[in-house]
Amino acid sequence: MSGCSDCSSCSVAGVVEIPGAKATTTVAVIGPPNSGKTTLFNRLTGLRQKVANFPGVTVEQHTGAAELPDGRSIQLIDLPGVYSLSPRSEDEQIAHDVLTGQRADTPKPEAVLLVLDATNLARHLMLAAPILALGMPTLVILNMADDLRNRGGRVDLAKLSAELGAPVALVSARQGEGIDQVFDLLAGTMPKPAPKELPILQDVPKCRQWAGRVGSQAAYHAPIPPKWTRRLDAVFLHPIAGPLVFLAVVIVIFQSIFSLGDPSKRAVDWLIQQSGNWIAAVLPASLFRSLLIDGVWKGVGSVVVFLPQVLLLFLFIGILEDSGYLARAALIADRTMAKVGLQGKSFIPLLSAYACAVPAILSTRTIENKRDRIATILIAPFMTCSARLPVYTLVIAAFITKRPLVGWLLSTQAAAMLGLYLLGFLAAVVTARLLKSSILKSGRTPFLLEMPSYRWPTVQSLGLRLLDRSKVFLRRAGTIILLVTVALWVMSHLPFENGRPVDIEHSLAGTVGHTIEPVIKPLGFNWKIGVGLITAVAARETIVATLGTIYAMDPKSQAQELESALHHDLSPGGAVALLVFFAFAMQCISTIAVVRRETGGWKWPAAQFAYMTVLAYAGAAVAAHVIR
């Protein structure tokens, strides 16, 4: 961008104005991990990038426009957190490259918003030295003003500003406090950073000394350690209570997916059925009505009913992430990770794979060691993602009667679900062990995990998350799944015989199902499940839509509900085989695509797909044989 030349020319002057006359000015948001850059970015741009209370949530740059009070618009780039400008991991490399203008897809920023955690200013100021040394107009933002104040810390902003030679604002991005100041500073002038002296940047102790001196010049009074974090850690990291709490948290999540999720699922189900009946009553009997009812309503609708349960899962994940408990869970689980040869940093990507493997694979960028990173990418799809939830819930509800197992705490259905999650986790762990002791053997890098203070998850942040997830879920239902169901509906009406479609068993879809039947027969699946398995390659939950459509069109099962129709079609052994197959198989086009992108070729995704499919087939075959 042409803005770069301006920057170098203004370095002579004492004060620079952000070039506002030009189309857009690019400002980079940078800071140490978990200092709240993305929260601030979301505040300034009105966007909703994902935030959570642990380091390393943002792993790629996001851009967004912020409207200044005077009507101008600036482009903000949110960057992954960095501790210094000497990058070690992929996400830090991205931040570094964007900041120094080495990335082709992002313009070189003309100014910098440096976000620091005000509660730990002395250490965070270390990053100010290399950033100020870049010579760009810099605005220093001390975030978490609310925490600082509540815990009795203070800082003299004017002195700090003088010391750094840059304007300083004290804000709380979470509460929205002081955001106007940031806007004003962005709109106004930014003095050229001219600190009295900068330390030798390569020398960390010197940097820290400098930061400490700047802090004390600015009368920085560090806040007292967060009392509640200590108290909560006394429970959550207690040698005995800690693991018990961990277990209890997991059980509560699964139990409520069934006990709380079920009524809301039935409500959505009722809505869809009623609207389907209404359409059936209004429209004359025609192929179009069949497409709408059998294809869209019964097909896509049977996936949409799982929205409440998926949202419930995300609500729990959101609470765990935002509160800061996730970092403690990572700590407790680290032993297991170490035993299979993975480093602790793999844990957080793997945990987020419980929501979806795609962001999980992106977040492996925080892992510095290349081989560890690939190993984590390869095992992430084994973790039970939310797309498996509809399949699991459907089959479990159809085959396992609900009985209390441990009082009201754990029912048989929740226990079955828990078992499936464990199965996926075990597959991941065993695979990791195999990989790390063979082709992906690597030296160890030190495990460092910063423990964030506990914070109350805000209703707003949780709400935004759920809204986002609903959108993603419904978008998938409205695109991939709709497309596949419509294609399936067409295929099950072809070929025409005497001007009428043949019955589904002899249709194109039926023929495809029957063709692969010999292969899946050992697993206890019939042709209908076979068609479902094929469509599930697009996305796992598509099988639910497919079965919904097939059962709706098959006269034998037309009147039945999906669950009872499935019960009719599968033996208990076949049901377990189906669950095992879904636990292991890599049926997700988006995951394959993201693995290809992140590993830079087809080698890994192809091997991964083959391995998981073989494992799924073998596992399902064993299950079908053992349980009859």
Added chain:
Amino acid sequence: MEKICKQVAIICIRTETGALNLQNPVQIGEPNGPDGKSVGHSVILYFGALGGDRTPLGSKKRTKKPPALDKDFGQAHTEIKMQLSGNYGQPEVFSATLVDLRRGDAAVLDGIDLPGEDARRLMELGFLPGARVTAGRSAPGGDPRVFQVDGSEIALRRETARRLRVRLHKTSKSK
């Protein structure tokens, strides 16, 4: 800041699996005491082979467990450390690693025995020589453990923690 330190020689002879490798054979410098007032005159002879964990003999008298040799780092190692003279007017200072700290123990960080890049990252997180480190809670089994340093809490695995040398004061240890 007053320094009455005369001279300290740390003679370091290390061998790397057989071959004698004189890495930093003699270091002469002024150690900074925790209070900036080092009053000492000591010669520390240090022999050792790289690869093992750096637990000095004599500084550890734990009944709990012998310093378990991490099997992943488990190369043979020998280490002899002798303090020949010095240490007047100061509490006895022991050298240990972060692994030796129990919950609530505090110590002053001395150095990091890790490759440059890894050490740098630790330093960026606050593990700087001279920094005060307090051991916090840990995962069940004591690994990894959370350490409070420079205003934040950072969890380290045992294998990393044993690479961080600290100075323990006898007084703080026997409390």
